[in-house]
Amino acid sequence: MRLPPLAEGRLVRRRNRFVAEVELDGRPVEAHCPNTGSMLGCREPGSRVWLSAAGNPARKLAWTWELVESAGTLVGIHTGRSNGLVREAIEAGAVSPLAGYRRIRPEVRYGEGSRIDLLLEAEGRPPCWVEVKNVTAAVADGVGHFPDAVTERGARHLREMAARVAAGDRAVLVFCVQRADVREVRPADHIDPAYGRALREALAAGVEAVALGARVSPGEISLVRQLPVRST
Numbered sequence: 305m306r307l308p309p310l311a312e313g314r315l316v317r318r319r320n321r322f323v324a325e326v327e328l329d330g331r332p333v334e335a336h337c338p339n340t341g342s343m344l345g346c347r348e349p350g351s352r353v354w355l356s357a358a359g360n361p362a363r364k365l366a367w368t369w370e371l372v373e374s375a376g377t378l379v380g381i382h383t384g385r386s387n388g389l390v391r392e393a394i395e396a397g398a399v400s401p402l403a404g405y406r407r408i409r410p411e412v413r414y415g416e417g418s419r420i421d422l423l424l425e426a427e428g429r430p431p432c433w434v435e436v437k438n439v440t441a442a443v444a445d446g447v448g449h450f451p452d453a454v455t456e457r458g459a460r461h462l463r464e465m466a467a468r469v470a471a472g473d474r475a476v477l478v479f480c481v482q483r484a485d486v487r488e489v490r491p492a493d494h495i496d497p498a499y500g501r502a503l504r505e506a507l508a509a510g511v512e513a514v515a516l517g518a519r520v521s522p523g524e525i526s527l528v529r530q531l532p533v534r535s536t
């Protein structure tokens with residue numbers, strides 16, 4: 305995925321879930337933060353960050369936060385790009401567990417009033433419901449964790465996916481890891497033990513889990529490798 309032209313600055317602080325203060329070319333600006341998680345390890349004041357300019361001149365905030373440098377690694381923090389990255393990788397045939405589907409539909413309603421990120425369909429195969437989760441959390445020894453904050457919504461999605469499997473469909477949870485220093489993904493039981501339990505229950509019920517690691521630069525983000533998901 306090619307990124308729009310980015311401007312480099314320094315993070316002053318993440319003021320709240322939606323707004324970051326950044327020093328850009330020696331002047332303070334406010335940028336939209338397209339990541340509502342805690343951004344553990346990705347919000348340190350003084351960090352190098354990259355912003356994209358808003359295409360809509362009427363928008364309240366003229367900038368959007370795209371990347372941050374964390375522990376010497378570039379991290380894509382824009383969760384809104386995750387679905388596109390995963391779809392791009394599937395269409396390129398780079399995700400072997402999800403190969404062979406001829407049709408991809410985004411944002412299809414299912415479950416308890418939810419929308420699945422991607423629904424894959426092919427003649428003679430059961431539908432495949434794909435939920436995408438963005439992984440940015442700070443890592444230790446190459447382990448990436450999800451979630452970085454308590455997510456009841458995430459646990460509900462796992463239950464909904466397990467219900468699709470029980471109905472005879474296929475359901476796959478895809479962790480989109482927008483940083484290059486992760487070698488495996490695990491549930492963050494130390495942050496949200498309920499999500500960890502829900503993940504293990506979903507896997508036991510037949511839900512599949514795949515993690516895709518990215519190569520990140522200020523010009524492009526690409527999912528280039530498959531990573532193991534450890535549920536314990």
